Amino acid sequence: MKRIGVLTSGGDAPGMNAAVRAVVRKAIFHELDVYGVYNGFEGLMEGNIKKMELGSVGDIIQRGGTILYSARSMDFKTDKGQKIAIEQMKKFGIEGLIVIGGDGSFRGAQKLTEKGFPCIGVPGTIDNDxxxxxxxxxxxxxxxTIVDAVDKIRDTATSHERTYVIEVMGRDAGDLALWAGLANGAESVIIPEKQESFESVVAKLKRGQVRGKKHSIIILAEGIGSGMDYGKRIEEETKMDTRVTVLGHIQRGGSPSGYDRVLASRLGAKAVDLLMDGIGGRMVGIQNNVVVSHDFSEILDKKHEINMNMYELSNQLSI
Incomplete structure (x- = not known):
């Protein structure tokens, strides 16, 4: 393989640029040509493809978002759209593609692989799902980002003796809520995988009030529903002064952490190695700090599982 492509797809995530950088520089190190595909699968079908050089990815490792941009495409989900995409890559002489994104992006990469065009997936999503x-x-x-925001909210919650419901992202997964709840010492963490009953949450708030607790933090995963609705129910049931903060897309922005930069670099480089070995149809990942790869069919047919030990620990520490 002498020429590969790279694109980012789905929701942006801090560290995507670091992954793009790793792909480009690893490929050039091994004397491969590498082409950037702009605007995801939509740009792939349109032929929005440009050759990348070392300087193309200079000074981007610290930047959030993605310099290749991202877009969702309904047309690419069709057989016709996928064939158009392959023809565009053949036009540029691209022999393999690295797709940085989430499970929806990987389903697209799997379709291309099934049509004889090798793709490797690199997991880029804040949801950890x-x-x-x-x-x-x-x-x-x-x-x-969430931890920093909740720390600030706790300051005002303490000053005004309020209960705060904080809605975080994560789609249908509760990882962000669970980890943030444990890191911030939240009184309750409400996640799709293990829903604490509303009655239990209220009872915990009332116990805290009896012992003189002046404020409480409840972290709610967006997969559960509206934080505004949940906060209203809390206030109606407890008569406590309750506020709601929906953190929203602030969670997807910002300079990537050191960990995300290193992770992106390792996974991006591994993706290039696999294509060089003539391997397609796989996703790279990290398990027990070892870079691994799995067939798309292995991961797309499975459901993400939450760490229930962490959930139980969060409950135990929030008594």
Whole structure:
């Protein structure tokens, strides 16, 4: 293989640029040509493809977002769209593609591989919801963004003796909420995988009030539902002064943490190694600090699982 492509797809995540940098520089180190695909699979079909040099990825390791941009494409989900994408890559002489994104992006990469065009997936999503890897690129940075925000909210919660419900991202996974709840000492963590009953949350708040507790923090994963609705229920049931903060897309931005930069560099480089070995249809990941790879079918047919030991620990420490 002498020429490869790289794209980012789905929601952006801090560290995607570090992964793009690793792919480009690792490929050039091994004397491969590397082409950047702009605007995800949509740009792939449109032929929005440019050759990248060492300087193309200079000074981006510390930047959030993605210099290749990202876009969702309904047309690419069709057989016709996938064939158009392959023809575009053949036009540029691209022989393999690295896709940085989440499970939806990997399903697209799997379709291309099934059509004879080898693809490697690199997990980039703040949700940390991809099986086969302990961490996804962007999760650590998003977690630290939440922790910093909750620390600030706790200051005002203490000053005004309020209960705060804080809604965090994560789609259908509760990792961000769980890790942030444990890191911030939240009184309750509400996640899709293990829903604490509303009655239990209220009882915990009332116990704290009886012993003189002046404020409480509840972290709610967006997969549960609206933080605004949950906060309203809390206030109606407890008569406590309750506020709601929806952190929103602030969690997807910002300079990637040191961990995310290193993780992205390791996974991006491994993806290039696999393509050089003529291997496609796999996702790279990190397990027990070892870089691994799994067949797309192994991870896309599985469901992400939460660390229940951490959930129980969070409950035990929030009595």
């Amino acid at each position: 991809i099986p086969g890897t302990d961490y996804t690129i962007g999760f650590d940075t998003a977690l630290n």
